[in-house]
Amino acid sequence: MPERLHRGLVHEARGQLLEVLERGGTVVLFGDQSVYGDHPRDWLPGVAWEHRPTNFWWWLDPEAESGIVAAQPDHSLFRRISLADATWHHHGIFRPPPGADTIIASTDGAAVLYVDRVSSPGTLVVSSLDPLSHFGSYFMPATERFLDGFLPWLVEDLS
Numbered sequence: 001m002p003e004r005l006h007r008g009l010v011h012e013a014r015g016q017l018l019e020v021l022e023r024g025g026t027v028v029l030f031g032d033q034s035v036y037g038d039h040p041r042d043w044l045p046g047v048a049w050e051h052r053p054t055n056f057w058w059w060l061d062p063e064a065e066s067g068i069v070a071a072q073p074d075h076s077l078f079r080r081i082s083l084a085d086a087t088w089h090h091h092g093i094f095r096p097p098p099g100a101d102t103i104i105a106s107t108d109g110a111a112v113l114y115v116d117r118v119s120s121p122g123t124l125v126v127s128s129l130d131p132l133s134h135f136g137s138y139f140m141p142a143t144e145r146f147l148d149g150f151l152p153w154l155v156e157d158l159s
Contacts, residue, residue: 002132003031021122028154031091031130046097046119047126054091068112071105076157080149088140090128123158
């Protein structure tokens with residue numbers, strides 16, 4: 001699910017997405033979950049969203065930190081991307097269910113990207129990063145590098 005989908009369309013598709021998870025499939029959720037209102041928190045298993053203000057301009061300060069860290073630096077995703085490839089800004093954080101794998105975290109340990117294989121028979125990949133809305137806009141090259149590594153990881157390593 002790309003970020004910033006029409007709320008009504010998300011509502012209409014929720015049953016199909018839950019069916020994918022129940023059949024053991026994979027659902028990937030990107031972006032600012034507050035845009036969706038109450039939908040993902042209520043219908044996707046184990047998703048607990050926490051709004052945090054987005055600092056879109058942190059990178060303009062040479063002393064600034066992005067606010068994210070590699071929670072599992074040895075995770076297979078980091079054989080495909082670097083942390084810099086996942087560094088632009090993020091839209092809040094998640095509190096994953098016990099047993100889920102947080103791969104990228106905020107500096108206080110909350111999930112920015114996690115994989116949940118415990119809340120359903122399927123796999124739920126959740127991230128507050130928004131690479132799809134920035135891909136191709138040519139001012140955030142990290143998003144292209146992220147997708148160039150994330151998509152093969154999703155297909156080849158995660159499955």
